[in-house]
Amino acid sequence: MLNKKQYSMLFICLLLTVSLMGSVSAVTDFSETKIKxxxxxxxxxxxxxxxxxxxxxxxxxxxxxxxxxxxxxxxxxxxxxxxxxxxxxxxxxxxxxxxxxxxxxxxxxxxxxxxxxxxxxxxxxxxxxxxxISDSMLTADEIEYFDDYRTQKQEYYNKHYADQLDTIETYQEYQASSSNKQRGYMIGTNGIGFYSSF
Known part of the structure; x- marks a missing residue:
């Protein structure tokens, strides 16, 4: 007959085995994408x-x-x-x-x-x-396989730079919101204290 301690050890071993099997499966799946x-x-x-x-x-x-x-x-x-x-x-x-x-x-x-x-x-x-279209090393012969290379490249740049602008705007908004913090000392009836807004 197993006591509580042995049951808990058995349960922990079972959990470890199941989690390791999942890890091995994930590694096997990932390596599948590298096989030719x-x-x-x-x-x-x-x-x-x-x-x-x-x-x-x-x-x-x-x-x-x-x-x-x-x-x-x-x-x-x-x-x-x-x-x-x-x-x-x-x-x-x-x-x-x-x-x-x-x-x-x-x-x-x-x-x-x-x-x-x-x-x-x-x-x-x-x-x-x-x-x-994002490849900057295309040869003239390869570019011929694009129906409208210049327009497609321009659309790619527009989207690429729009994404970058969104990132920059988000960062600037974050900076503005974090730089508007107010800090200072407050003097009251119970003494002096430091305050900072979040």
Whole structure:
């Protein structure tokens, strides 16, 4: 028969075991995003702001693309910058000569796809570049894969600087509110005291 002390020790051991199992699971899940998987995408469905289509119509209004990987028969979502990268690598045919490799997100709970494409690599290990509007190192050839690069870049800067201005304004409001504190000495019938407003 177990006494109270033994029950409490058993309970603590059980709690520690369960918490360690959760930690191991989280570490395993995180490492999954770093593993490279073979990827041969087919059956692209390009998602535009006003429609979905199986034909690539450029990147204006493009939200991303869903495709099926023939290597594992799993569906993947490719964000816009990855779609542009695939368009650039395949000269807009969206057909590779051989499988590439990708890292992907953890399992998605979306019904339309299973994983999100994170990074892409050629078989030789070199990176298949994302063509992201925030990238300042794009070549002239890569810029051609943006339908209206100048406008998109301007919109990116406008949003980026608007976010920075919001942060600056918030900081300035904080400074103003914290610098308006009043401090001083007060003399009363019970003596002298120091006061400070919050």
């Amino acid at each position: 998987h073979d990827f041969y995408p087919v059956d692209f469905i390009f998602q535009y702001s006003d429609k979905n289509t199986t034909t690539y119509e450029g990147d204006l209004g493009l939200k991303g693309a869903i495709c099926r990987n023939t290597e594992d028969n799993i569906s993947y979502y490719a964000p816009v910058e990855n779609v542009r990268g695939i368009a650039y690598a395949t000269k807009k045919t969206f057909r590779f000569n051989e499988p590439i490799q990708i890292t992907h997100s953890l399992k998605s709970n979306k019904a339309e796809y299973d994983y999100i494409v994170m990074n892409m690599y050629y078989k030789n290990g070199s990176t298949l570049r994302k063509l992201d």
